[in-house]
Amino acid sequence: MSAEQILIWGGGIMYEFKYHKASSLDEAQSLKTNTADGIYLAGGQTLIPTFKQRLAAPSDVIDLAGIEELRGISTSGSVLSIGAMTLHAEVAASTEVRDSIPALAVLAGLIGDAQVRNRGTIGGSVANSDPAADYPAAVVTLNSSVITTQRTIVGTEFFQGLFETALTEGELITRLEFTVPDRCAYAKFPNPASRYAVVGVMIAEYSGKIQVGVTGAAGCAFRALALEDALNSDASSAAIDAVHIDVENFNSDMHASAEYRAQLVRVMAKRALAAL
């Protein structure tokens, strides 16, 4: 009998799995290799609801919460480094972040609600590549690097589509590195129900050059090159209005049509520009 033929309930009861709390990256990775169908657990804000709806049936759950090296926020020179297991609430409140890239603290503070911000992690968010997540806008805009257990992935090459990333099986994000821009701002249009981004636009300036990242509008976050070109020759609202926004790859669902999302990209870009 196929899965779509059954519809069952029962108080959010998950399938049984084995739970492990890894205390080091090595342990986490070896658990992953040595279990039939293990999965990493960060804040669980995406994963646990999936389990409760019985959309996933992992054999083993490998909790990353006990791994010290995945935590912590630091700056060194022009690079802000944030450990994968850092909570959204920690990023929002961090003086380190506020002093270097205040817009990133603002972005973190706009995620979901207080409960979500106190459980959800930056690594989990980025690894998940939800099209409506906020952090991906920062990852593509802020000359960033996604540092993993195996390599360093350039931020603009990390997101590859709807819930798809450059990560390979078992590869763990350890931290994210953002290059501190001269100026930066983020504007978000939240979905009134979920409070995820219908559209979010980040604008940053590095040595006079403007970069624009968009989340929510398409399958994954992307750099809006047409907007960047326009703003680099005329950093004004009028310049944004004049840009044709190609909606070919835009999402269209019951919450927002592609056309409306295009409008929101324009408006959020103007708001971010005004806040720069």
Added chain:
Amino acid sequence: MSKAVSSAGVSNSGIGASVKRREDVRFITGQGSYVSDVEMQRQTYAVFIRSPHARARILEIDASAALAMPGVLAVLSGAEMAADGIADLPCGWAVVSKDDSPMKVAPHPTMAVDSVNYVGEPLGVVIAESLQIARDAAEQVLVDYEELDAVISLAGAISAEQIYPEIPNNLCYEWALGDEAETNAAFESADHISQLDLSNNRLIPNAMEPRAAVAEFDATNDSYTIYTTSQNPHLERLVLSAFVQLAPEHKLRIIAPDVGGGFGSKIFVYPEETAAAWASKKVSRPVKWTCDRAESFLSDAHGRDHLTRVELALDKQGLFLGLRVKTTANLGAYLSLFASAVPTYLYGTLLAGQYKTPAIYVEVQGVYTNTTPVDAYRGAGRPEATYVVERIVETAARELGIDPAELRRRNFIQPSDFPYETPVALVYDTGNYGASLDKALELARYDSFAERKAEAQSRGKLRGLGFSCYIEACGLAPSQLAMQLGAGVGLFESGEVRVNPTGNVTVFTGSHSHGQGHETTFAQVVSDRLGIDLDSVEIVHGDTGRVEYGLGTYGSRSIAVGGSALVLATDKIISKCKVIVAHLLDSEADLIDFEDGTFTLRDSNQSMDFAEVAAAAYFPATFPEDLEPGLTATAFYDPDNFTFPAGTHICELEIDPDTGVIEIIQFVAVDDFGKVINPMIVEGQVHGGLAQGIGQALLEEAVYDEYGQLQTGSFMDYCMPRADDVPNFVVDTTVTPCTHNPLGVKGCGEAGAIGSPPAVINAVTDAIGIKNISMPATSEKVWRACQQSKSSSGGAV
């Protein structure tokens, strides 16, 4: 006994005092006792097998794999239940079509037998030692379906595939009310006709506590105890015995303990608690079932879902001549308990609104679709009526260039007109609509609105203001009238006052509190009437084993009907006390006066306080033969008429034309609820209702895809209003006491949800300068409307 009295002359805890809700301490400290908190020894767990298809034939159910799993006690099907004599779930209100034919009732087995007709319909249940096992086993029950074409769209339902062989055009009834010829004549003589096509969006109630049941069959005396989330436990007992044939009434005890919200959705008798009870007999163990949220979205009765064309005929002065309404109402796949009455008697009868429209005619087609059943949801029919009336009145005002407040005022039923008989079968007892409107205009600073609009425009924002002058019929209901109109039960209420020997009082009410605060309000009434401390009064409700009888809580009936029953019962207590006092003081009962808890022999200095009389009643050393000991009284109160809360809501909002985002700047609600027992609780009820009404207007909508799959099946997609979606409300009251109940009260539970949606949408259309926009007015719809109105000069969206 003395009571503190404030400087205003209102006692600190009596009628009129804002006493803090006594029940809230246990609720907000997590000590409430809800159905799921009930744990029975040897209890088992139920998980339902539900249809994934909107319409299909059930070919085979293979439970062998599930039954083989350790810990599984039974897998029970709808067919077995029917074979055991469990009958269909009934609809309790018989509506007759305009051609005098009875409504066509789709057979509604408690669990599906041969076919399923909406996604989520239960067709079987797994009973197991744990919830985990039950859920795992439910997945192993293999059901073979033959899928059939489903009817989903309301607009197309009448011409679509026929769902039930015995119900052509999927039409349950074609009901009409009012004088068609007279109304048509009014339109022929009209100077102006306004017309609108409206939809009233489908809503999902989403009470905070999901439905639940814990049921136990006691084989020693063939009886059932069922804990369940019900707004009306006695009604549940009546339906489960007289109609569903679960067990005789005296063998059923229904307990609805703390219940976390209902909004109508917990009035109805559902498949799940019925099946849980029956299953507890089958497995000889108690059975527990708790709905999960996703399950609630699919299986709780939904609300509203109308399509309506409305026309209003006016003369040159703007006087209303006639109102013509044609509505198609979605009933879902089956008739839920009161589904038939909601779009008819609770809707058509309210179309006069606050106005002296001389001729009204309404036709309603109730249709079946392959969607979750639709039934009463906060307001039930009256929000739909108010939406129709208040949208068309505002539209007419704009078309005629008459100020919308002025147009309403010209057409109001005047205080001198009461009692006023409407052309749609109601007699309003009292009201003063101009008084509410005046107060609301002042609070809304209507005079200076134009300045605020101009100022907003200078910031690139569109400001709009909208009115709603609503009326509702509450205090359901005079039994005789209701039963003439098709109700299957009387709608009186019972109350019992038991005075204990030490002078404190235990009160039993047939009303049920699931958030309304009865434990406080009703205690205020009784303590005030008896002149005793609030703390000496305990309110008991929600248990057919303790409370004599009751019809429960819905239709804002608790204080008007349940409260009145308690007044009658306290009156009986006071009369009995007078007899006792007269006996003890060697006098006559009609020479005994009672005030503030003290009985006094007229023109003497002899008196007894309430506690002394109570004690005497239980120590009848000297009572004569014709004086019974004890001090208890029961009363049944059957109202003479509905009550008619009414008022004015004014919404002022601002639109960002770039995004379509709406900000409600100010919301004024001036309501006439008659006398108010506890102003703080009333204000809370208004706030909650307004939040739900604003939710309907701007955020909430149940969306199905063409196959009947619910697209808004979680809070990630179904947008419930949150605190930051609503403004600080400006709430006030005017008072015309109800003329026919002893407290002069009208009820306040639904007004907020009834009055507010048209005020919001009238404000949205005013801001953009368009005639119409459908609910919910989401940011995308509003943005599109702004775009269109920029390029044209208005039009429907």
